[in-house]
Each structure stands twice: as C-alpha cells, then as structure tokens.
Amino acid sequence: MKAHYFKIDQFEVPFRVQVDELPYFYNKYHYHPQNQLTYIEKGTGTYLIGNKIGRFAEGDMFVLGSHLPHVFMSDDKYFTDQQLGVRSVNVFFTPDFFSDKILFIEELSAFKDFISLTKAGLQFNSFSKKEILSDLPQKEGFSRIVCFLEIIESLIASKNKALAIDVLYKMEEPNPKMEKLYLFTFENFKSKISLSEVADLAGYSENAFCKFFKKNTGQTYVNFLNEVRISHALSLLQDPLKSITDVAYESGFQNMSNFNRQFFKKTNINPKTYQLKLHSL
Structure with a gap:
C-alpha cells in the first residue's frame, strides 16, 4: 500500500488536537514527522502500522512515533452504510516536545523513555482514562497542556500495552x-x-x-x-x-x-x- 507523506500544518503550540468524526477513517497508508496519539472512540477495523497488521476497536489507544507509516482501515460495513460513522481523538506532537535539558530532570525521565518506545508504535487496549481524552478538545491554554500530560502519565503507568510492530519500520521516504x-x-x-x-x-x-x-x-x-x-x-x-x-x-x-x-x-x-x-x- 502506498505510503503517502501526510503534511500536518505547522502549529505554534506544543501539540495539536484533532477530532475526526467521519463516515470512515482516512484510508491511505501514510506517515508524517510528528508523533501521533490516536484514541478510537467509535469504529472498528484493521490497522497496518509499519509491517504489523491487527484489529482495532472502540476504546483502543495508539501512540505512533515520527515517520512511522500507518493506516486505520474501517471495516467494510462503514463504506456500505455511512450512517454508522466513526470518531477518533488525535493528538499530534513533535518528538522534541520537551527540550533535552528539561528531560534530564529526573521526574521527566519516564517521558523520554516512553517517547523512545513509540518509535515502534504502542497499542493500548481498552484505554481506561477516556474521560480525560473527552475533555482534551475543549481545554485551552495551560489547562490543555496539563490534560495532555495526564494522558501521557496514564499511558506510561499502564500495564495494558503491547508493541505494535515486530521490527522498526521507519519511513523517511516511500519505498x-x-x-x-x-x-x-x-x-x-x-x-x-x-x-x-x-x-x-x-x-x-x-x-x-x-x-x-x-x-x-x-x-x-x-x-x-x-x-x-x-x-x-x-x-x-x-x-x-x-x-x-x-x-x-x-x-x-x-x-x-x-x-x-x-x-x-x-x-x-x-x-x-x-x-x-x-x-x-
């Protein structure tokens, strides 16, 4: 499947929140330089992340590293009955969300380790803090940053995570x-x-x-x-x-x-x- 370079407009804030409410999810295999956090609020289908294929369902959370090609393909029923609809909450953030100097602070070392893990992609089944994610799009300013960090903290502490791909499959340019x-x-x-x-x-x-x-x-x-x-x-x-x-x-x-x-x-x-x-x- 062709991996399209997906351009995300530059943003001045540390991260950008995007809610997708559509008949079906964006169905092209693509990649971008930003890290991506995606929560599946509504919809089912098959994901392809790097070289790994699996199922996604409502309540699943994915954290994808920079330049990691991926696609969330909705099941056939969403194309034949577009009244069903899908919904996801997405957060795009740059790999250097924190500066290197700040990451040397002991309290933030876990964040650095977490970002390193996302290079190969992480999947969290039945994410338990969905109420925080529901609040995130409505938050503004400092409150939005705090809410985002609470989500990251809960992901770091989660035991219910798995490596999304078997081998690192990073795409700087399409093959x-x-x-x-x-x-x-x-x-x-x-x-x-x-x-x-x-x-x-x-x-x-x-x-x-x-x-x-x-x-x-x-x-x-x-x-x-x-x-x-x-x-x-x-x-x-x-x-x-x-x-x-x-x-x-x-x-x-x-x-x-x-x-x-x-x-x-x-x-x-x-x-x-x-x-x-x-x-x-």
Missing part, C-alpha cells in the same frame, strides 16, 4: 516497490494470489522476491497475506449469522483446513469458538 505490493495485496487478498504474481509485480524472481520482502518487513509474503486475510475474517465474524465457510472464502482462503490452521495460529482459538465467544459477551 515504491513495497508501496505497490501493499496496495496490490489489500485490493486483491479476497482472490487467489500466487507468489509468482507478486514477484513479477515487484520485478524479481520468486527466490529474490522472498529475500526482498523478508528483508523489508521481517516476515514472509505468505505470512503477511495470511494476516491480512485473517484480519478481514475477524471483522466478518462480528456477524453472528455468518457461516464459517462463507467467512473463509470471503477472506480469500481456498480451503477450510488452511483457514482453520491460520486462524488458530493468529488467535489461538478456532473460528467457530471465536464467533460464539464474541456474541456471548
């Missing part, structure tokens, strides 16, 4: 071949895709392509493709009436045994059990 491969995969994963097809697309032999993709992403193309398909399957399983067979084939799998195997590998549970648990909550 045209990887962009083309991502775009092709997300547009065609529901159909059969052969290794020779994507190798030709990138201009490599199959063997050379496998080395190229592994070097750039830390994983094989087949594994990446399976993750895209399983992420789509997870969204389809939100429908309690959807059959497992339909979910498998609509996600691009050609046989049930491979679908079940890949689903278990990703979630450590079989599809039917996942669907039943999801709708028994």
Whole structure:
C-alpha cells in the first residue's frame, strides 16, 4: 500500500488536537514527522502500522512515533452504510516536545523513555482514562497542556500495552516497490494470489522476491497475506449469522483446513469458538 507523506500544518503550540468524526477513517497508508496519539472512540477495523497488521476497536489507544507509516482501515460495513460513522481523538506532537535539558530532570525521565518506545508504535487496549481524552478538545491554554500530560502519565503507568510492530519500520521516504505490493495485496487478498504474481509485480524472481520482502518487513509474503486475510475474517465474524465457510472464502482462503490452521495460529482459538465467544459477551 502506498505510503503517502501526510503534511500536518505547522502549529505554534506544543501539540495539536484533532477530532475526526467521519463516515470512515482516512484510508491511505501514510506517515508524517510528528508523533501521533490516536484514541478510537467509535469504529472498528484493521490497522497496518509499519509491517504489523491487527484489529482495532472502540476504546483502543495508539501512540505512533515520527515517520512511522500507518493506516486505520474501517471495516467494510462503514463504506456500505455511512450512517454508522466513526470518531477518533488525535493528538499530534513533535518528538522534541520537551527540550533535552528539561528531560534530564529526573521526574521527566519516564517521558523520554516512553517517547523512545513509540518509535515502534504502542497499542493500548481498552484505554481506561477516556474521560480525560473527552475533555482534551475543549481545554485551552495551560489547562490543555496539563490534560495532555495526564494522558501521557496514564499511558506510561499502564500495564495494558503491547508493541505494535515486530521490527522498526521507519519511513523517511516511500519505498515504491513495497508501496505497490501493499496496495496490490489489500485490493486483491479476497482472490487467489500466487507468489509468482507478486514477484513479477515487484520485478524479481520468486527466490529474490522472498529475500526482498523478508528483508523489508521481517516476515514472509505468505505470512503477511495470511494476516491480512485473517484480519478481514475477524471483522466478518462480528456477524453472528455468518457461516464459517462463507467467512473463509470471503477472506480469500481456498480451503477450510488452511483457514482453520491460520486462524488458530493468529488467535489461538478456532473460528467457530471465536464467533460464539464474541456474541456471548
């Protein structure tokens, strides 16, 4: 998927708050020099952060480092029924939010360590301080800064966080071949895709392509493709009436045994059990 450079207008204050209330989230793989904090207030879908694919849901928080390419792709239902709508609270702030001299103060050393971790992206499931985030857009001046620091403090103290990507994937400039491969995969994963097809697309032999993709992403193309398909399957399983067979084939799998195997590998549970648990909550 093409990583677009996303220009964020310069701002004089230490950070900028942006509330997005739209039919669906901005759906282009992009990056920018500012750090980004995104709270998903309404909406579900699949994220691609660097080389990592996963699901996001209401209540999730993401903190992304400078130049880390990402996209939050809304589920299909948001494109077919735009009355559903999505909402997120976003904070953009520069990596040098605090000066180096201030960061040497012992009380602020945790902030410096936290910013270092965000280079690879952090995900917080079911962020507990959502009321602070709800207040942030209405705050002004010094009160807004205090509110922002309270959010950062709660994230630093949170035990419920995970590294969003497996290998550091920072983009100063787009990689045209990887962009083309991502775009092709997300547009065609529901159909059969052969290794020779994507190798030709990138201009490599199959063997050379496998080395190229592994070097750039830390994983094989087949594994990446399976993750895209399983992420789509997870969204389809939100429908309690959807059959497992339909979910498998609509996600691009050609046989049930491979679908079940890949689903278990990703979630450590079989599809039917996942669907039943999801709708028994």
